[in-house]
Amino acid sequence: MPGIMLQGTGSNVGKSLLVAGLCRAARRRGLTVAPFKPQNMSNNAAVTKDGGEIGRAQALQALACGLTPITDMNPILLKPESDQGAQIVVQGQRWKTAKARDYASLKLQLIGAVIESFQRLNAVYDLVVVEGAGSPAEINLRANDIANMGFAQAADIPVILTGDIDRGGVIAQIIGTQAVLDSADAALVAGFLVNKFRGDPSLFDDGYQMISQRTGWPGFGVIPWFDHAWRLPAEDALDLTSGPSTGGVKIACLTLSRIANFDDLDPLKSDPGIDLVMVRAGEPIPADARLVILPGSKSTRADLAYLRAQGWDIDLQAHYRRGGHVLGICGGYQMLGHSISDPDGIEGPAGTMPGLGLLDIHTVMTSDKRLTRTRARHLGSEQLIDGYEIHIGRSEGADRSRPFATVHGVNEGAISSCGRVTGTYLHGLFSADAFRTAWLAGLGIYARPYNHARSVEEALDALADHMETHVNVPALLALAR
Template sequence: MVQGTGSNVGKSLLVAGLCRVFARRGLTVRPFKPQNMSNNAAVTADGGEIGRAQALQARAAGVAPSVHMNPVLLKPQSETGSQVVVQGRVVGSARAREYQSWKPRLMAAVLDSFGRLSAEAELVLVEGAGSASEVNLRAGDIANMGFARAAGVPVVLVGDIDRGGVIASLVGTRAVLDEADAAMIRGFVVNRFRGDPSLFESGMDFVAGRTGWPALGLVPHFPDAARLPAEDGLGLRREGRKGAVAIAVPVTPWISNFDDLDPLREEPGVEVVLVEPGRPLPAEAALVLLPGSKTTIDDLLFIRQQGWDVDLKAHVRRGGRVLGLCGGYQMLGRRIEDPFGIEGEAGRAVEGLGLLDVATTLTATKRLEAVTGATLADDAPLAGYEMHLGETAGPDAASRPFARLAGGRPDGAVSADGLVTGTYVHGLFADDRQRARWLALLGAEPSDLAYEPLVDDILDRFADHLETHLDCDRLLALSAR
């Protein structure tokens, strides 16, 4: 089990890299994260949803993602509450304090999923959540030491030197853990080192001496790791390429599945411009892209609060294009109704942006599935996935669907002037054929980017990097104890 001294120390990517390392050695490998908190989710082959990071780890291991790889997924809906997904299915919503009382019964699902993966694999690589030293949350813990001890899984602790204070964070973690928890840790790793590694040899020795844990590796910074699909909003802010064609993306509080942007960031002729609150949408943008949202109505109200609704209408009057993905599609319509209280008070209804002649009714049934099809305007193939609550209908959807999915089901809508498009399909731009289509519409120079092979190439190079700088043989030996 890979635990961290804090959030964003690189646990997810280290597990992905190690999945690729050991899968290349011929082992059957499965990733596992008992509890995850993320609005960046993936659809699984068994019809559920898990955190995006576990889907990437499954890919690195060469297997299809499963709901058992992330049995508890928390999808934030407010500053203090989250939707709770257990083994791929929504079971309810809970505020932070209320959720603490859920943990004992959720441990059963966690151990069940771990047992299933352990039965089918030679090696299960487990990722912790947040910090191993959150002693205030230790009672009933299912994400870190509570799971490690319940399942009898040895732990490797990771600290991030790039953020500073790595010696204190590692030694401090040992200081606050009780003896039984500390005994689960079999070694430590220092991640994201920059510079001359010989200058930190005494630091590694100091940590080992103060904690009693052996050093398992000093991992240098690997810049291309930032190009892999990210789990949380910190990845959203990574710097992209500069390009002649600008795509503007308003950043709302509950933005979700923002890895939809990653393939566009790799295009040499494209610049993805994240528009932070308080800034207008750039007038020079060729496309304004509204991503998915975990809480569509609240994000729609936020867009109005920022004045971006006015900017969007001006953008269309100038001949600019708009694309709404999933929740962004719902916002583009005339109205969103919430009769069952999916996102708050039952019976609430709000006016949409009015750029598409459609309306959405939020429903309790969630559509989770991989899809293929083709756009109706030009028969360009597409592949992606749907992950949404609600049904959208209206004249634009009836007369001008965006695409026809396999089996004949229509998806999305296009405005009469062709400038505004909405679709429920995520992963649209990871499909090279669809991305090329959109770039041609925006006047961008064509490129030879093959996005999916790029992701696998980065995973392979990151695995090489870990083989060089981590004692992977010792890690494997630890797992057998």
């Protein structure tokens, strides 16, 4: 067999973390291993070394494998731009934007790219660990499927079905999935896992046996809740939570409706000297926040309207008048200016929208998309930032004369004349420990020493240990061989 595939009884059952943990466990056994997800839907993207973009979860899984992310690890990426449509990225590059109702007819054109990417990985690595999307129980989507059983059939790969006991009804999740699968798809399922158990797993022994008896599938383990999951990047905006309360300085981030590339926040969430608060719809910006962050967005003007609908524009002005600091990243940077123009209707209806007016810049959306890994030098501290850029639009104006950083000698970003409002197109900036510490100190936020990269590595090792304890990893790997 060329590999193994983890599918779920539904979305958010923990597939991404389990794949990362299995990848790290296999790597520690001396295997060369790569992650693969045929189709992902996420606005949290990573820029690859071959100049494309993939889902952030596959970038984390690549790290678990000791690899640099490449586009073959996630050949189809769907980036929602509205409730009914998404941008389709094929092998790292934007292909087109389509409505959800039209996507089913396009999938036949995409299966070739999916299999091609999988075969390239399969030719190089001992093991490819594949993550499904959504659930194979969505049999209304089975025709032309490329994300779950359609891919498994095309690649002739065994499937492990994962259920989420934390949300309840896991017996029905797994048995019900078998009930709706056709016989050919069901025959590919080699067993099941039960994830996110809280308490004593032995209390589920009877339920575990019932699933196996009803389905005829062997169980490979009951996995308790992984307490260190918050230390690893979240893929889904629904998973975004505030960091654990540390008594540190409060930083607030606005949870926009189309928030994108929010892994920028992970080093802040994990930093023991910072209390990161994710401000959600209907909630005010905390008055005691030292810094407010406007994150990236997949649809800048739509999210600016959403921001205003929450009353956050009023809160931001009050925060600014109190002497607070504001940071805009990518789409958030664009929102801070005087205007955002989209003359060609790239992100929605053509037109211009007034910005928040906290930076003296104007932004014009263009069809050219900047997609690159970037090394920058922060001008205030001279510290290096290894990040990435993934955006459309150009921002120009007087505050650009006070740049945030330089990239190969070219000015990047903007700072207001008072020095308390900053905008940048650089993602991943806070992963640079020395920069993060120096920049926050310039705002009067003195964070404790913290190595973000080491924390992520330690969490991945802990995840692999967790799976080794509660999952029959040797049996899973034997299936793949």
